[in-house]
Amino acid sequence: MQSLHHDLGTPPAINASGKMTALGGSVLSEGVVAAMGEAARHHVVMDDLMAAVGREIARATGTEDGCPTTGAASGIAIAVAALIAGTDVSRIEALPDPGDAPCEVILPRGHSVHFGAPVRQMVALGGGRPVEVGSANKVTAAHLAGAVGPRTVALLYVQSHHAVQKGMVSLAETIEVAHAHDLPVIVDAAAEEDLRHWPATGADLVIYSGGKAVGGPTSGMICGGAAHMAACRAQYGGIARPMKVGKETLFGLVQALREYGTAPSGGHRPRMEKLAARLAGLPGITTRVVGDEAGRDIHRTELTVDPDTAGRDAAGLAAELAASGVYLRDHHAATGRLTIDPRPLNPDEEDQLVRRLTALLDGETNR
Numbered sequence: 001m002q003s004l005h006h007d008l009g010t011p012p013a014i015n016a017s018g019k020m021t022a023l024g025g026s027v028l029s030e031g032v033v034a035a036m037g038e039a040a041r042h043h044v045v046m047d048d049l050m051a052a053v054g055r056e057i058a059r060a061t062g063t064e065d066g067c068p069t070t071g072a073a074s075g076i077a078i079a080v081a082a083l084i085a086g087t088d089v090s091r092i093e094a095l096p097d098p099g100d101a102p103c104e105v106i107l108p109r110g111h112s113v114h115f116g117a118p119v120r121q122m123v124a125l126g127g128g129r130p131v132e133v134g135s136a137n138k139v140t141a142a143h144l145a146g147a148v149g150p151r152t153v154a155l156l157y158v159q160s161h162h163a164v165q166k167g168m169v170s171l172a173e174t175i176e177v178a179h180a181h182d183l184p185v186i187v188d189a190a191a192e193e194d195l196r197h198w199p200a201t202g203a204d205l206v207i208y209s210g211g212k213a214v215g216g217p218t219s220g221m222i223c224g225g226a227a228h229m230a231a232c233r234a235q236y237g238g239i240a241r242p243m244k245v246g247k248e249t250l251f252g253l254v255q256a257l258r259e260y261g262t263a264p265s266g267g268h269r270p271r272m273e274k275l276a277a278r279l280a281g282l283p284g285i286t287t288r289v290v291g292d293e294a295g296r297d298i299h300r301t302e303l304t305v306d307p308d309t310a311g312r313d314a315a316g317l318a319a320e321l322a323a324s325g326v327y328l329r330d331h332h333a334a335t336g337r338l339t340i341d342p343r344p345l346n347p348d349e350e351d352q353l354v355r356r357l358t359a360l361l362d363g364e365t366n367r
Contacts, residue, residue, distance in 0.1 A: 284310025
């Protein structure tokens with residue numbers, strides 16, 4: 001049987017960029033694939049399955065309950081809607097118009113990120129009005145407290161490599177300000193790896209991607225107190241209806257959560273040091289191993305590109321590699337730097353990456 005990749009004209013990519021939505025999230029384990037196949041063969045009462053998956057999320061995150069979603073982005077919209085409308089059917093069905101309910105969601109200006117779409121838009125989809133405070137590189141607890149008013153419904157904190165890391169108010173300070181005003185804190189921790197850490201900070205609703213660090217299908221989850229999670233699930237009768245999660249995805253997410261943490265993990269530093277040494281002799285390339293900018297336990301090989309010697313700048317090199325089906329992490333290409341993320345790469349793909357880089361930079365076909 002001919003591969004659908006071939007039939008559709010969409011060959012598999014070599015992903016050295018990370019657990020990226022644009023590259024399909026994660027490659028699924030055989031266990032997750034089998035679980036999704038099991039779900040595909042049967043009918044199930046979806047309300048019961050949603051509640052059961054919520055209990056699995058709670059066990060994995062150390063919270064009272066959970067709510068599965070199609071992704072972290074929909075999780076933000078659903079969490080905001082839940083805080084505005086609760087379980088009031090009339091309010092749920094009126095969203096995204098919040099009516100007279102408090103709807104302002106305060107967030108640091110440096111956390112008003114674009115992750116493929118603006119986080120402000122996810123807030124608005126849930127009926128919220130985003131209120132950015134401070135400056136792009138300076139936000140304090142006083143900025144947050146000064147923005148709280150009678151229409152404030154929550155504070156949002158974005159834990160992400162997309163967010164500005166310098167000069168930002170801490171999560172602890174955010175929680176202190178919010179709870180002093182009897183307001184909840186939503187934490188967008190989409191790609192974070194420690195599922196128990198962020199709820200343990202005192203945040204009220206924490207949102208994760210199921211298709212990134214967890215290694216599940218394209219999915220997400222919200223976790224927190226039982227009342228908040230009941231309100232989140234209630235939004236599937238309103239704005240979350242077009243975001244509904246299929247039974248196959250729910251089974252895959254559960255299996256991924258059960259497998260998560262059983263395989264060796266960590267920063268991959270030794271592997272990346274070996275890769276840096278393999279690439280160090282390429283024309284115009286300087287290599288080193290760097291840690292994750294957002295503090296996760298991830299180490300990557302960084303390539304600094306000298307345009308004069310390499311014959312193209314970092315953005316050009318990344319584009320040439322992408323044209324051949326190899327995708328590097330190019331967040332800092334404008335400053336001459338590319339990085340290689342080890343997590344999605346198997347050893348054969350790593351060798352292919354080295355060969356393609358070598359062929360582009362010094363004309364060799366093997367190394």
